[in-house]
Amino acid sequence: MRASFLLLAFLASFVVDQLYPTWTILKDIMEVEMFPFGNAHDGEGWSFTCQHGNGECRANMIHACAKDHFKDINIEMEFVNCLLSSDYPPNAGATCAAQVGQDWAPIDACVNSVEGENLLHEVAVEQEKLKPALYYVPWILVNDVLDGDGESQDNLKKVVCDNYTGTKPEACNSPAPPAQRPTTNKKSISPRMAIRLANRS
Template sequence: MALQPPHSDEKLPAYESTARVVLKQHGPRRHYLVRRVIPAILTILVICSLFRTAFVCHHHYHPHLWRTPAPIVEDEAAESKVPLEIHVMSKCPDARDCLRELIVPTMIQANEKVDFAMSFIGSVDPNSDAVSCKHGPGECLGNIILLCAAKVYPEVKLWLGFANCMITDYPDIPKRDLVQSCAMEHGLDFQQLNSCISEEGEGIDLLRASIERSQENNVTRSCTVRLAGKVRCIRDGGEWYDCPGGSSVDALVDDINNLYG
């Protein structure tokens, strides 16, 4: 899905309208909204998310993924992991298909050999702190929530499971019920996510840095898969292309095995 300017006349529910204000304003008023309005919204989510569940997503994810805790590895082994990165838009059907058809099955087989990352595609204003996303401020807020999950819960099985759960139902991002449900399914504490999103604009800073990373790598299509710093495959418009070696899980796992170590 190629990056295009968002529609300015899009009508948003109250939750997403707040995101529009937060993402477009800056200066003292922006900081007030980031520190006051967003925490108020997410406090509701915290109250609804007091009870955690085990790492099993009954309809979004694979329950056999990472059944045992990842072993502690030596620094040398960690450095030998193969960089695997996807660049996506959170409200994009190609991002959903990319995770479901390629990334999640690959991680089931090769997670211990991979240094996995997810970056987002959007636009930044070089003259201000403003950012924008193709599918509007709701997508920007969804991206922030996923980035904060990765920051607060760096163990990939937690934040990737949460991200997959959210993007599986991408039309509902960032609706409260979806965020609450995915957080509960994957054991994420919304109080900690709330702190990341609201503290001095930390969440927006994460989003800006993520978008800039995609731009630095000349990525404009969601979903773009990069392996060891090179484009490995692109999912766009419901099709796979630019996939040397093929778009199958087995082909990607073979490439990872060949690069590992």
Template sequence: MGQLGPTWEKVKLTNLMTVDLLPYGNSRESQAESKWTFECQHGVNECWGNLLETCVIHYYPNTTQHLDIIRCIEEDFVITMGYSWKDTLSKCSQSHGVDISKITACTEGKEGNSLEHIVATFTGAHDYVPWVLIDGKHDADAEKNLLTQVCKAYKGTPPRVCHKLL
């Protein structure tokens, strides 16, 4: 969220960008009988975090809302080192109005498993994370200055937030 959160706060009331967040990282998936299994670079807690965020995005499709919830989740997960995704969800639901039962059912059930598989199919090849795409192309400069790169790529009259950057 280092670049995405602050950039989104500056542009969320404009039509400058849309965000497709894919919580998958450097995971690998395989199919075991009727469900998918995921192996994450940083272990099982990262996999639970990815799944939790995928369910949040599904049930809270408004970008501002799910980014606020995910920022809360990631901040708490870093503090607790991923100790308990349920505790993290509980803390974040209080400040962001998350329906805990809906997200828990998604995270623990077939729905979340299926949604995470969809995220896996959309993630595509990448060398590291975050892997930022602008107009479908990797943009390494956006990882350091997302707002400038989005403003440069914008077709049309750029909003005021871009004026000093271009």
């Protein structure tokens, strides 16, 4: 049986405190695909309006461009954790690209061009295909069923392990590593994203 999850995380803390630590110990049994759009709206000419302003839209576009350029979930996960652990994600792209050993220039060019707009629009189109359709955040689906009790937000590692149908790895019996917290207070930019998780067979 293939267990799948879809999460719409409205807080950077979810990625830093739950998704990334779980990924570090269970990536051998997880497939993750992130869709950085969330509660944004695309308008005429693919201009975007985000719930928390232009900074949130820029952070979403940085992620969309990085995802397209990296084409590697391991690099993407490290980059996104860096981005969302930073003091201000819209300005952290260059630092985080360097941290994961990637060239920032093509990502920056994407963010500041129609390429980035097209990629973010593609993410929006994919998000609109969700069943059941998104109508609030955080939006969490486990095996295409709404996670009404929110367990994934509080203990994603347990949800992944409980839904994995193969032989459980030893990591399922140990606590997740602690999140790496930023050293200074963040400004109120928290990009939204949908995240699809599936257990590997």
